[in-house]
Amino acid sequence: MNGAGKSTLLKVISGVIKPTEGDVSIKGSIVPLLELGSGFDPEYTGRENIFLKGSLLGYSREYLELKYDEIVEFSELEEFIDVKLKNYSTGMSSRLAFSIATAVNPQIMILDEVLSVGDAKFREKSLDRMKTLLDQDVSVLFVSHTLQQVRDLCNKAIWLENGRVIMQGSVDEVCDSYERSVLLKEKIYVKSSDPRKNDAKVPVDKDIILTFNAPIKVGTNWVELLSANRTSVPLEKYVDGDKVIIKHPKLQHGMRYNLHLHTGCFEDMEGNKVNTHSTGFTTEFKD
Amino acid sequence: MISDHRFIANFEKYRYLLVQLIKRDIQVKYRNSMLGIFWSFLEPLLTMIMFTIIFSYIFKRDIPNFPVYYLIGRVAFSLFQSGTTGAMKSIIGNSAILRSVYVPKYLFALATVGSAFVTFLLSLIILVAVMIVTNVQFTIYVIFASLPVLVLLLMTLGVGLILATVTVFFRDIEHLYGVFTMLLMYGSAVFYPATIIPAKWQFLLEINPFYAIISCMRTVLMNGTLYNTGELLYATVFAIVSLVIGMALFYKYQNKFLLHL
Structure with missing residues (x-):
């Protein structure tokens, strides 16, 4: 919901903002996919942006060089990788961003409604990748208004409203209750x-x-x-x-x-x- | 263990980001210009020629080697000005990134100072070239020029951090600081001999730590003698104090930045 506190919560967890009260304890490395395109430089080529964005996520040059081919391949931007980003379509730059963020192997991944990037084919591909990551013991924190996606991807859910936890538990239980309450309002x-x-x-x-x-x-x-x-x-x-x-x-x-x-x-x-x-x-x- | 400290570990992790940011900063500056990075050499050279033509008539007897005299002041001033101005804007300018991913915030300020320093190092090539052309005697004291440069770098970083923090909360500083740097240039004998300042105003130069730095550099590079260590010490103290204040302010208020961006 509007102002429920989901973005704030994700920012606190990813370390972007400090909580005014309480603590966050994190076990493992985090890759946040909050605003996908941020950190890209429009004057840089796709290739240069992979290194810029990768460095923002805290990866070394050696690591990015190792992962470079994989990133480009997944993004399907081989032909355009030396084109400046300002000439990319929104879908293309989102694909690149998603590919960079998921090429690395984080232990915790934060997704804020980013599965809506690119065309239908790429969406499916990115959903597949998310599921693969989940199979590899990656924890995914997924925020969405699309209940179907939540049900597909998650096994636990938290329902937030006005900064408070209304309910948490198994995904079906929480989603069902949420759906009924939405009908009311x-x-x-x-x-x-x-x-x-x-x-x-x-x-x-x-x-x-x-x-x-x-x-x-x-x-x-x-x-x-x-x-x-x-x-x-x-x-x-x-x-x-x-x-x-x-x-x-x-x-x-x-x-x-x-x-x-x-x-x-x-x-x-x-x-x-x-x-x-x-x-x-x-x-x-x-x- | 010091190497286990969060700060050190973070710096290690984001070292490549610092390199990327410095690179980008330099690229942005010369983006779309035909000569690109060569402007780092050309710009001081052209202003040197201009000032030499203008002032060699006025100050002919006062300054023995005006081109070198001017260039030393000019490259030092450029480092301080572009480093501090860049750092001042670094937090505001990168707000989109700061909002979406955790990155140590000081890196942005550090990167702008770093890129100003790279430009400074490049412009030293011109300085050395002009020194050779104008037959300046190179002595062993040249290596002592590195000390005032180091002090200048620390001072730039310190003042930059203070400005970066304060400007997030008071954007007006951005406009005011442009006036201040102009005042600083006029008040530091960058392009005129210090002797033209009347005796009763000489104290203004003496309390100016930036003037102390360029004065030290001129002494070792042009006269081939060691500078007055008291002068250097004064600038060093000022640099360290500003760095400590800058780090303390930045550290204290960095968690509030996001609320004001």
């Missing part, structure tokens, strides 16, 4: 899709089935949700597969609707507003 929208494509004749209040983790879109109209027995039930009580009834004055017969759960805006570490699509469901009226 978030807003629900409906958006009508193109009526011309509509073929179904549907009554306005019709049972629909909630399915989580489907794609969501942003809409504008508020709706009211009722449970299958037409009573108002707090949102956190709903679970996967529950039947709900949608009420909204503007809903019309014979239209197709999508229902969206919109989780609002968060700020990333640079203070940019980002929409998260973490919890949500799309549905439509069915006969």
Whole structure:
């Protein structure tokens, strides 16, 4: 969540800032992947940046020379390695940064939503590498709003809110509780899709089935949700597969609707507003 | 064991980073210029020629070898000015890095002083060349020039660390310091003979530790005699005091830097 304290926590753990209270004890070497592109010099070539960024992470020239080929190969930037970084696309420089940071063998790795770099193919590749690292006894501290990624990658989770630990434990337990609480707080929208494509004749209040983790879109109209027995039930009580009834004055017969759960805006570490699509469901009226 | 100390271990670990930062600092300075690093030689040489032409008419009788006299003051002043100014901006300028990864922060200040020193060493080549051309007698005392240079380096680092720390909290210093360095250049007899200062203002030169340093360098390089050790001692004390204050300030406030960047 916004201001939950995750970035601060990661910065404290990686030593970037000192805690005002308490201590951090760390066993092992840390590689933080906080802001991927920072430390790159746009006027340097990819090759020079490998050494600059590597030195920032505390590696010696000999070590970087040893790992150089591996880094370039993983980044798939062989052709562009002598091109200045300012001529790289965002995806290319992110690939390079990710390759440098993961080429080394840290014992603890800190990831702040960096698995969203590059194209789909590279994302998959980087996820694979993370999993390989996990198999090699590397501890990964992973921060994300994308619950699916958290579930995929982690076995333990901490749920933070307003700088406090709400819950910690096994990943499924924590994620499930988090998901329910989000339902409670978030807003629900409906958006009508193109009526011309509509073929179904549907009554306005019709049972629909909630399915989580489907794609969501942003809409504008508020709706009211009722449970299958037409009573108002707090949102956190709903679970996967529950039947709900949608009420909204503007809903019309014979239209197709999508229902969206919109989780609002968060700020990333640079203070940019980002929409998260973490919890949500799309549905439509069915006969 | 001293080698087990965190500071030493850290320095070992980040030694390559220091090299990289110094390299980058020098590259940034001459980036996109055709002659690149040769400006380290050319710039002092050109200003020397300019000042010689201008002042050889005015101070003809006062300064025996004006080109060498000027160059010594000029290369020393450049080291101090670019080192301290660079260090002053080093923390602010690298805020993006400091926010995302742990790096010992003093390295950035150290690197700018280091790059100023590399430029200084390069400009010494010009100084030696001009000394040869103008028939300066090289004596054994030339090696004693290394002491005031060392003192100057420590002083640059000390003042640089103080400025780096203070400027994070008061950005105005950045603008004020430019005025100060200009004052320092005019107040240190870099390009005029010290004798033109009226007797009642001579004390200003005497209390100026930077003037003490260039005066020592001029004595050993131009006169071929040993400098007044009291003068050097005064500059040394000043350098060490500024270094201690700089390190203490930096160490005390470095954890608060991030809140102000």
